[in-house]
Amino acid sequence: MRPPDLMSSAWRCDHCGPTPPLHRTERISSEILTATTDRAAELGFPVWCLWPLPTGWTVTGVAWVGDERSGISATALACTGPSPLTDGPADLVFVAEELSVGLGARLAGLPGPDPGPQLSELAQSSEAHAKVRTGGRPTPLWALDTPDDRSVYVGEAMGRWLWAVAFPAPAGYLLTEPVELQDLAEWQPTELVFGASSPYLQG
Known part of the structure; x- marks a missing residue:
């Protein structure tokens, strides 16, 4: 990625052309999360999080795509906790993004x-595989064919793509139950608990 310079006011990729940058944090805390959510709130852009968090789960990362010139085009938030279906921790990453961000x-x-x-084929041929509530509204999600190490659900909320990516794949079971x-x-609950940074928003 090339930052803006005298030749262009946009961030640029040598292969893709103008590309908004991804901003990640090395750690997570209430102050860091608030800085991101305040920026998103100014533009009416959502930052989705499981709430209430399941027992033992914590918020472990936040990221956003955009720059000062173009604003925000995507946000991501990671949650980590124990999974009864696997040994070790499970991670869920929720992404809200505009079209063609990636x-x-x-x-x-x-x-x-x-x-x-x-997604178009699934939406036409099958019932939703998960039905979460976003901002109090029912939101259908469909499971996509993905690598075996994760499970992925996707739909639309507030006029933007909503992705839910679970690592490892069995952790996706959380979305088969009613969740908000x-x-x-x-609104950021004061009871949010923060944990060590998720690797999925670091690499």
Whole structure:
């Protein structure tokens, strides 16, 4: 990635052309999360989080895509906790993004920036595989074919893609139960617990 310079006011990739940068933090805390959610709130952009968090789960990362010139085009938030179906921790990453950003697809291990034909076919041929609530509204999600080490659900909320990427794959079971996603840009619970940084928003 090349930063803006005298020749261009946009961040640029040598292969893709103008590309908004991904901003990640090395650690997570209430102050760091608030800095991101305040920025998102100014633009009406959601930052989705499981709420209430399941027992033993913590918020472990936040990221956003954009720059001062173009604003925010995607946000991501990671949660980590114990999974009764696997040994060791499980991670869930929630991504809200505009069309053609590609952060959700990257985390999902899929080519292309958007879920595309796979989601269109699923939505026409099957019932939703998960039904979460976003901002109090029912939101259907469909499971995509992805690498074996993760499970991925995708749908639409507030006019943007909503991705839920679970590591390892069995951790996706959490989304088969009724769950609520809270937009932290709208309201950040004071009871949020923070943990060590998730590797999925670091690499």
